[in-house]
Amino acid sequence: xxxxxxxxxxLDRRIARAHAVMKAKDLKLLIAVCAGAPHHNGWIxxxxxxxxxxxxxxxxxxxxxxxxxxxxRSTYDAEWVxxxxxxxTVDSTLIEQVSPMERTIQLVAEATGGTGRIGMLRxxxxxxxxxxxxxxxxxDLEVQDLTNEFNQIRQIKSAFEIEAVKETGRxxxxxxxxxxxxxxxxxxxxxxxxxxDGYLKGQGCxxxxxxxxxxxxxxxxxxxxxxRLSRDDVILFQFVHSGPLGYWYELARxxxxxxxxxxxxxxxETMELTIRExxxxxxxxxTYRALSETADRVFRDAxxxxxxxxxxxxxxxxxxETEGPSPPPADWQFKENMVLGVHPATLLEGGYGFLLxxxxxxxSGGAVAxxxxxxxxxxxxxx
Numbered sequence: 150x151x152x153x154x155x156x157x158x159x160l161d162r163r164i165a166r167a168h169a170v171m172k173a174k175d176l177k178l179l180i181a182v183c184a185g186a187p188h189h190n191g192w193i194x195x196x197x198x199x200x201x202x203x204x205x206x207x208x209x210x211x212x213x214x215x216x217x218x219x220x221x222r223s224t225y226d227a228e229w230v231x232x233x234x235x236x237x238t239v240d241s242t243l244i245e246q247v248s249p250m251e252r253t254i255q256l257v258a259e260a261t262g263g264t265g266r267i268g269m270l271r272x273x274x275x276x277x278x279x280x281x282x283x284x285x286x287x288x289d290l291e292v293q294d295l296t297n298e299f300n301q302i303r304q305i306k307s308a309f310e311i312e313a314v315k316e317t318g319r320x321x322x323x324x325x326x327x328x329x330x331x332x333x334x335x336x337x338x339x340x341x342x343x344x345x346d347g348y349l350k351g352q353g354c355x356x357x358x359x360x361x362x363x364x365x366x367x368x369x370x371x372x373x374x375x376x377r378l379s380r381d382d383v384i385l386f387q388f389v390h391s392g393p394l395g396y397w398y399e400l401a402r403x404x405x406x407x408x409x410x411x412x413x414x415x416x417x418e419t420m421e422l423t424i425r426e427x428x429x430x431x432x433x434x435x436t437y438r439a440l441s442e443t444a445d446r447v448f449r450d451a452x453x454x455x456x457x458x459x460x461x462x463x464x465x466x467x468x469x470e471t472e473g474p475s476p477p478p479a480d481w482q483f484k485e486n487m488v489l490g491v492h493p494a495t496l497l498e499g500g501y502g503f504l505l506x507x508x509x510x511x512x513s514g515g516a517v518a519x520x521x522x523x524x525x526x527x528x529x530x531x532x
Contacts, residue, residue, distance in 0.1 A: 150312050151394065156198055157235055159309040163196055164215055166302060171212040174268065174293065177261045180253070181208040181270040187356035187391065191469030192270055193219065194395035195303055199234035200355060202226045207253045211260060218256065220249045250279045254286045263287050268295040300473045304465045304487050306510075310396065311519075314467070314488055314508060317392025318520030320352045321400045324388060325522065332529055334380045334406055338363070338372035349390055357390025365413060367459045367494070367502035369401070380406050380531055383413055385503055389470065397470045399490040399506035400520055406531040416453070420503045421525050423447040423493045427462070428509055431483055431491070431516035437463070438479040444493040454498035466490035466508060487511040488519070 171179055181192035183206040190201035193208055197217050204226060209218040217237040221227055227241035242252045261267060263286075272294040275283070283292075306314065324345050332341055342359040349357060360369035362385040363376070369387045378384065387401035403417055426447050427440045441462045445455050461476035466488055474481070483489070492506040505525050509516035 150309065151316060155309055156394070159307055160196065160198060160235055161215060162307065163303075164210065164217070167196070167210055167299075168212055170295070170298070170302075171210075171268065174295075175266055176212060176268045176293070177265045178212075178257060178267040179210040179270070179295070180257075180267065181210075182272065182274040183208060184271075184274045188470045189271065189274065191303075191395070191467065191472065193230075193234075194468040197230075197234040197237045198394065199230045199237065200395065202229050205249060206230075207249050209253070209256055209260075220252050220256070222249050248279075250282055254283060257283075257287065257290070261287075261290060264289050266291040266293065268293050270294075270296050270299055272296065297473075300465070303467060304472050305484055306467065306486050306488050310467065311486065311488070311510060313392065313394040313396045314398065314510075315519050316394070317354070317390065317396050317398040318400065318508060318522075320349060320354060320392060321388045321390060321398055322520045322522045323352075324349050325386065325400065325402055328386055329404065329527055329529055332378060332384070332386075332404065334378050334382075334531055336378055337374070338376045338378055339374055341378070342372060349388070353393030354390040357388065360387045360389070361385065362387070362504060365416075365503070366500050367496065367504040369504055378406075382406065383409065384529075385505075387504065387506060389506075391468075391470075395468050397466050397468070397490070398508050398520070399466065399470075399492065400508075400522070401492070401504055401506040402522065402524075403503060403505070403526045404529050405526075406529050408528075409526075415451075416497065416501060417503060417526060419448055419451045419453065420493065420505055422451075423495065424491065424505060424507065424525070427491060427493055428516040428518075431463070431489060431509060431511050433483060433485045433511060433513055435483045435511075436479065437477045437481040437483075441479075441494075444495045448495050448497065455495055456498050457496045458494040459496045459502055459504075460492070460494045462494045463489045463491045463509075483511045485511060485513065489516065491516070 183193045207220045224241040346359045384404040465472040508519045
């Protein structure tokens with residue numbers, strides 16, 4: 150299903166949807182500001198299937214053309230983008246010695262004549278210099294920030310996109326299996342993470358990071374260069390990676406070389422129950438508030454003292470790691486075929502919490518996990 154023809158068809162669907170919005174709003178142009186790789190370059194992936202390798206990219210879509218237009222500075226980065234982008238013109242401005250914004254201003258003038266209305270995605274990512282240059286060039290042009298509206302569109306995944314997310318999940322699950330095979334007491338944690346990350350990169354997961362929590366707190370980081378795994382460690386191993394087609398996935402599981410201590414086992418079992426329970430309320434029409442309160446309730450019902458949240462409990466995920474407001478508002482509603490990065494964020498007394506992560510597809514009968522991993526815990530060989 151993840152063929153080039155299927156990808157092109159899905160990209161064309163997205164452009165057609167953008168055209169419909171532009172027609173309804175009488176827009177002469179749509180501009181996406183792509184900056185802040187790796188986490189904020191998702192619009193270039195969403196509309197062209199190209200990856201932004203560095204710098205800043207401005208993506209232009211006209212209401213009367215299926216051809217996208219990318220403006221960027223580096224000639225080298227532009228060659229990378231040309232290898233991936235479908236039906237896209239790619240301009241590099243380095244040789245001309247002008248900025249991407251200067252070239253974009255020329256294109257906007259050609260498309261609009263300096264009047265009418267255009268839309269922007271991630272308008273807030275314009276630098277002060279870019280914003281000043283643009284508004285000075287077009288005092289009579291109305292600019293609408295449509296980031297939120299288009300986020301709501303891309304949050305609903307097509308069958309092609311759901312399969313692309315599943316493929317990322319399958320790759321990360323194999324990476325988790327690799328970790329289980331090579332993790333041993335005495336080995337450097339950072340070295341193990343590097344080997345697994347190298348495998349993921351070889352599978353097409355260009356952007357991403359491998360992290361640990363080794364103290365039963367919910368904060369995952371790179372391991373200290375001198376930190377070696379020990380026999381008594383409780384290891385939370387986490388991936389946050391984008392797959393070959395640019396769809397992000399968050400996956401984390403707990404491991405140990407010996408039986409878990411009773412209190413640790415109880416916290417982990419309650420977290421597993423929490424994930425199952427929040428999946429039940431991640432249905433069309435369900436709200437972020439209901440999901441968040443469900444997570445805390447499960448822990449309180451199990452007798453734990455809940456002291457707060459260490460992050461937010463879930464978010465929309467796709468070609469950006471977060472496709473929408475961060476953190477989500479309490480009344481944010483889930484919709485059919487939305488993909489959520491779920492990581493219940495209940496913080497327990499003593500600072501304890503397992504940041505278990507999984508991507509879920511919102512369905513009417515309850516959200517469904519998109520990786521093939523069924524258990525959140527694995528006992529490892531100690532020798």
